[in-house]
Amino acid sequence: MPKVRYTKLAALCVLAGFAAWMGTGKFSSVGSAATENVEKPTEVEQPKAPARAVGVVKAPHVQHARAIRISGQTDADKRATLAIRVMGVIKELPVKQGDHVNKGDLVMRLDAEDKEAAVDMAKALVDQRQAEADAAERLLKSGNTPKLQFDQARSALAAAKAQLETAGAELARNEIYAPFNGVIDRVPVERGSTIMAGTTVATLINLDPLLAVGEVSERDLPYLKLGSEADIRLINGQTVKGTLRYISRDASTATRTFRIEVAIPNEEKNLPAGMTAEITLWSEPTNAVVLPRSVVTLSNAGDLGIRYVDKDNKVAFQPIDIIDDTPDGLVLGGIPDDARIIIAGQELVTDGDTVNPAEADAETIKKLMAGGASGGTQ
Known part of the structure; x- marks a missing residue:
């Protein structure tokens, strides 16, 4: 029994001592007090990265006319359907399909x-x-x-x-005469046959000049001028020149495009109507530069343009206007005269970056031009 009492007494003493220690609040410093006296390591300043090297060029400005390419077809300058006004029997029919006639020539006469x-x-x-x-x-x-x-x-x-x-x-x-110089395209009647009033006797077309007809978008309309030259490439590969003679002032309600007509000299009547043609219209010359296609990039806002280096060697973005796409590269407008255009590394920098610009040599520019020409743009 005395042994049991001694054990209980010892337990009570330990409990009392633990309660007194808890009351002092000193337990919170265990494991942390040692770290308070330890000096914090000093932060080491990291060296700044060197400015990125980019290739730049001062492209010479040239006068370039914008090329507007559209699809179209050839058509006759004049077209007339000749019909008889009375009933009768055809007595004379001196023309046949393909004949050239002059204004006033007899086409048909009834008995x-x-x-x-x-x-x-x-x-x-x-x-x-x-x-x-x-x-x-x-x-x-x-x-x-x-x-x-x-x-x-x-x-x-x-x-x-x-x-x-x-x-x-x-x-x-009872008589029909040619109203203008042209070619008899169709003759659907025969001599000796009886025809009724209003029957078509012949179709007459004038192929000199021949027309190349197409439609331009409302965006390209401001660049066109009556009397300007145009190049026409026919489906057979033949290329001819013409003059823009007509621009419609009323857009198609379905396509919002405007009809244009290009007059092509065709004295020999060798070029027919109805052929598929690619029409290239030329605008007034404007100030532009020719650069590789690879220089074109997008801004953070999604605008199309180029990046250049300003006088402080900082990168800036310049929106552009693509005037033309040629085998030598893109013809771009809207670029300042003294801009150092980044032609190598423009995708690795952003606006405001400080760079180390280096003038690109002729061989580098030539390679970029060759690479851009093989890629092409739409």
Whole structure:
């Protein structure tokens, strides 16, 4: 029993001592007090990275005309469908498909013997009434006839002349003449056949000048000028030159494009209508530079442009206008005259970076040009 009491007494003493220690609050310094006296290591300043090297060039400015390329087709300058106005039998048909005719040439004549006879009778009547009027005038002057009789003779002459004009007009309805110089494209009737009023007799087209017709977008419209030269490449590979003669001022409601017409000299009539053609229109020359396609990049906002180095060797972004895409590179507008354009390393820097610019040599530029030409842009 005394042994058991001694153990309980010892436990109570340990418990009392632990409670007193807890009351002092000194337990929180265990494991941390040692670190308070340890000196913190000093931060070592990291060396700055050297400025990135980039290749730059001062591209010479040139005068370049913007090329506007559109698809189109050739068409006749004039086109007429010749139709007869009366019914009859074809008596004369002196033309065939492919014939060249001049303005006023006979294309077709109907058999109209009765109308020809009516014209002859009207002419004879006019001659008779003219003789009667002349006789009445002589008698009037000599005082042997009253003026009323002379007036009646003049009226009869006027009526005969009107009858002759009517007969001639009826006869003319049986004939068709070419309204302009051109080529007979189609003749759907045959000599001796009977045709009704309104039947198409022939189709006449004028191929000199030949037209190249296409449509330009509303964005390209401000760059076009009447009278400017144009290049036309036909589907057979033949290339010809023409002059822009017409620009529509009314856009198509479906495509928002404007019709244009280019006149092509075609004196020999060798170029036909209806061929597919690629039309290249040229704008007024503008100030631009020719650079490799690889120099073009995007800004943080997604704008198309180039990066250049300013006087403080800092990178800046310049929006551009792509004027043309040539085998020698991109023709760009909107670039300052003294800009040092980054042509190597522009994708590795951002606006505001300080760089170490180095002038690109001719061989480097040549390689970049060759690489850009093989890639192409759309």
